[in-house]
Amino acid sequence: QQQVKQSPQSLIVQKGGISIINCAYENTAFDYFPWYQQFPGKGPALLIAIRPDVSEKKEGRFTISFNKSAKQFSLHIMDSQPGDSATYFCAPTGGYQKVTFGTGTKLQVIP
């Protein structure tokens, strides 16, 4: 079974601070590395994703850093805002490998 390990389980950050969430995987066949954001009572939505041909991707305040040799990728949220308070999931996949979601990180940004 594919292993995906997401950390931390929960995170409290001051407004304006940097939030960092990590995801480690085992399957080297993965070629799509997304982060999904989920608000309470809603379905998840894609936040940002990266392919293995680049090591970093930035969209506004959100950045994915990808380390292929370490089989890890991380989500960085710069200038964190209370509206970023949500649960974040990594879900590496690709090719013929079924997606496996991480267990989620509950982020709380306090004013």
Add this chain to the structure above:
Amino acid sequence: DGGITQSPKYLFRKEGQNVTLSCEQNLNHDAMYWYRQDPGQGLRLIYYSQIVNDFQKGDIAEGYSVSREKKESFPLTVTSAQKNPTAFYLCASSLASGWGDEQFFGPGTRLTVL
């Protein structure tokens, strides 16, 4: 508006009853998925369909059944064989039939067994 709709939003079931959750998409996506989410946990794959009239079991298919007779629709039946069905159920779709693509999620159905 293009998107995925799920109904009902809330569903209550008595023990021993089968219930069917609806999922419809107008995104013209080939692939559709059903996930189960328990409190404080990640999403677990129940069933998926990469093309009409075909579907495969996911990681936790026992006690569930699906059909894919139309491209737009992928209903999930929770049978009485599912021992612990109380959960939040999410339907998703993706453009490509492979796995390396964005999944678009519906708003979810919260099922409670009384």
